[in-house]
Amino acid sequence: MIGNPDFLASSGQDQAPELQQLDSPEGELHLRFFSPSGEEFALPATGIREVISTSPDRITPIPNVSPLLLGTLNVRGRVVWVADLGQFLGGSTALSTDRSEISVIAVEDQDTMLGLAVDRIYGMVWLDIDEIQMPTNVADGMAPFLRGEWKVADATGDDHVLRLLDQVAILRSARWAA
Template sequence: MLGDLDLLMGDETQELQEIEAPEGELFLKFKVSTGEQFALPAVSVVEVMSIGPEKITPMPNVAPVLLGTLNLRGEIIWVADLGQFLGISPPLNVDRTELPVVAIMEQQDLLMGLAVDLIVGMEWLKTESVRPALTAPEAMAPFLRGEWMVAETGLTLPLLDQSAILRSNRWG
């Protein structure tokens, strides 16, 4: 009869594979309607959801970048069009069955949903490779932590600052 240890160890001739610890910080990558890609620190992301646009309740007399409110497990949060907020894209096409929304939070008191065009995925980025955002449009610069140079493609990935977005006076 084989013991539990025998089952776990398998053939004694097999070498144990060492798991590499990821380097850097984990980021969520996504695209806005222009196709431009951005990233947010994963620690600031509360939830990533795909919702029907009909679940966002439009509100009158608010900034045009605000799509409305959403009930997130009993808490009402504002949902904004991130591309339009950053001033780089036309209004997001909400005439579709599912709309990706990234819920971000700062210090347990500010919570907001950012509607994007496409969720790309998660990636570990080496924070020492982040440099100041040199190519960003002036209107977007206050909302960037910097940019990461993607070695494989030579392109840059702008890294957003969730605190600056949440505390912006553009919501007025």
């Protein structure tokens, strides 16, 4: 089939219409997700090492560490600290570990990797970085870790805020020593 000259010289008329009309995405690729309090956040795809869905019993609790840390997770032989992102950002609702799987976003900067446990993952989306606005009505504990926010419409057409996090600021925070 590949050796057939007609296959290589196709005019594109027999291609599926949805493939012919595919536009190039605008903006940058981001991962959208929710904290336990229901707030929606995004992280740039370039700062994410991987997304892991793991059983809570694979996260090993470590005594005498920051209460923001759930424990450690073995990711292909590498020990990764896992944090409750919602509580780190000042949320009052702790991540429920009483479920079959926890979503962990592994972010990395230089040789430091941290797992951010979140309530649920929305998915990958293209967001226009030129439309980002300065954060408004943000708690003081969250402000140092935000790059900005977008006003987006949900499925019902209501507007809500999607906040862009700075994974490097999160990784380098002094809060981990507390």
